[in-house]
Amino acid sequence: MAFTLIEKSSEQRTSQPNLPAYQSGDSNPQACQIDGLPGGAINIAYEAVDRHLTKGLAHKDALRWHGKKGQRCTYSYAQLAEQTSRFASVLDSLHLQPGERVFGLAGRVPELYIALLGSLKFGAVFAPLFSAFGPEPIRSRMEIGNASVLVTTERLYRKKIQPWRDQLSCLKHVLLLDVKGELPSGCHDLSEQLVQADPLFPVARTAPEDMALLHFTSGTTGKPKAAVHVHQAVQHHIRSAYYALDLQPQDIYWCTADPGWVTGTSYGIIAPLCHGLTLIVDEAEFDPRRWYQLLQDEAVSIWYTAPTAIRMLMKAGDTLPAEYDLSQLRFISSVGEPLNPEAVIWGDQVLGLPFHDNWWQSETGGIMIANYAASAIKPGSMGLPVPGIEVALAKRLPEGKVEILPGNDVTGELVIKAGWSSMFRDYLGQPQRYQSCFSQGWYLSGDLARRDADGYYWFIGRSDDVIKTAGHLIGPFEVESILLEHPAVAEAAIIGIPDPVAGEIIKAYVSLHSGYSPDEVLRLSLLGHARKHLGAAVAPKEIAFRENLPKTRSGKIMRRLLKARELGLPEGDISTLESDEK
Amino acid sequence: MKAQEIREILKQELGAIAPEVDLDTLDGEEDLRDEMDIDSMDFLRLTVALGKRLNTQIPDEDQGRITTFDSLLSYLIKRSGE
Secondary structure, three states, X not given: OOOOOEXXXXXXXXXXXXXXXXXXXXXXXXXXXXXXXXXXXXXXXXXHOHHHXXXXXXXXXXXXXXXXXXXXXXXXXXXXXXXXXXXXXXXXXXXXXXXXXXXXXXXXXXXXXHHHHHHHXXXXXXXXXXXXXXXXXXXXXXXXXXXXXXXXXXXXXXHHHHHHHHHOOOOOEEEEOOOOOOXXXXXXXXXXXXXXXXXXXXXXXXXXXXXXXEEEEOOOOOOOEEEEEEHHHXXXXXXXXXXXXXXXXXXXXXXXXXXXXXXXXXXXXXXXXXXXXXXXXXXOOOOHHHHHHHHHHOOOOEEEEOHHHHHHHHHHOOXXXXXXXXXXXXXXXXXXXXXXXXXXXXXXXXXXXXXEEEEOOOOOOOOOEEOOOOOOEXXXXXXXXXXXXXXXXXXXXXXXXXXXXXXXOEEEEEEEEXXXXXXOOEEOOOHHHHHOOEEOOEEEEEEEEEEOOOOOEEEEEEOOOOEEEOOXXXXXXXXXXXXXXXXXXXXXXEEEEEEOOOEEXXXXXXXXXXXXXXXXXXXHHHHHHHXXXXXXXXXXXXXXXXXXXXXXOOOOEOHHHHHHXXXXXXXXXXXXXXXXXX | OOHHHHHHXXXXXXXXXXXXXXXXXXXXXXEHHHXXXXXXXXXXXXXXXXXXXXXXXXXXXXXXXXXXXHHHHHHHHHHHHO
């Protein structure tokens, strides 16, 4: 079904858009300039926080936090500068060396934001972890990232870290941010240390190419990949937010993404602070009434959220938003997975503003393709390339080569001309895997898309077996490995099946060793096993038993075939099928 | 339906979502999502399942009122009495 173009009217605007008419070239506006540090150094924390202190923003609210239990607290830019310096000073007192890795595992609490910026200020590398991960995803990521320090809460530490902490030899220090009673042995009380720390600890003069952030992502095979990002990535964070999110100094900005994922870091912390905005952070999980209340009470003007949340809001009804004054909202956008056209239109009709979808990945570090404030929206489309970013569609050829597909009305793999500042610089410890993402100067995204006659891009699908559930990328290997550790399981395969709210949910197919019965007791045992090790975000939501899983001659399970059958789609080429599903 | 029966149904449905959790050690006043490690999708499935079992509807907009085991139980008792 074709959806009507959503045109923009200048009469509806409360401010002049940053990109009044779409252009593919970058004009490098003043608002996108970084200040930098002496000697050509660039530090993300300096650009996000400290540089604002001399520009009249010292007493402006940088962060307004809403706690689960109704608490509210604010940090001005000056207070954030002090707290992040204190955190950097704590790392110094622990004799950490610049470049060492600090991992963050916590809900959306101010201390996590301070830890991230403070780590960067010190010159350490910060790696955010999603707090809904179970012990296994946490451990494997900390091993891959060679974690020296972990910042977490007492509850998460006791539940998910303590049982195996001693086995992770690289981990030197655990900083607990909410110690109330007795401090668990081998941990530090972060609050106590912050009080004693230096409030004026200076920003590290990091080189533009120094490692700043590690973002974990998943592929079809093997363990998670740690995408390496450098300090000069901040240039693209600023520029992309200026164009694609239309950030302006007067805006109150709320990004609902968790900092455990790349959106919650690049656009939940770094970009809005670099633009000197006031940032809203909500600790609580999704709750439609709370969200509308927050949009109203904080007079949010720019809102960046995700398809799963938008679809949940749609489910909660069209009359609910009318109970709130959302008149301050001026630009709303979405990322994580393609936003269905119905949701874009729902925003326009019910909230009075259409959602602007955009596209990027952990590897790109920032938005690459977007719908813009002043440009017409084609509902369901990813939009147009961010000014200054060269996007193309390509066909893969033998021996790692690609052919760029010219013209419009074409379909191919999305590729981006390498060299933008927030491009990942490595998969930590996996240089060959990194190299295989590039060909002839292009980054190969693994996403398939179509470019229409007007140059708009439309997402088609992934070229691999990774699953996008509630906007989170999950690799089959990590889930299947845990299922195979259950004594009953002989084979396991994971696919994503369509879900009206989450986009996809994870479904596991398992075959059993002899002696085990495929019954409800075993299903619950498997589900519990997966949840205990992987956590709710990664564990399958559904489990199906099979006598045998379809395999190729070389013994590889054909997930593609399971998915086609699950969805009632054509099975495609099954010439390599050796042993079929039973 | 008696409160005790509703409590049992709630425990059964929580057990179906997060079978690894020992429900007897659950702190009824703590955030259920933290206590049981359930995400938004799990919570949605839970409310749908409870609605079916108790022949009632749990509007999405009520989510903010049912964040703990105790508040969810009280809510269900009240709703099934309506």
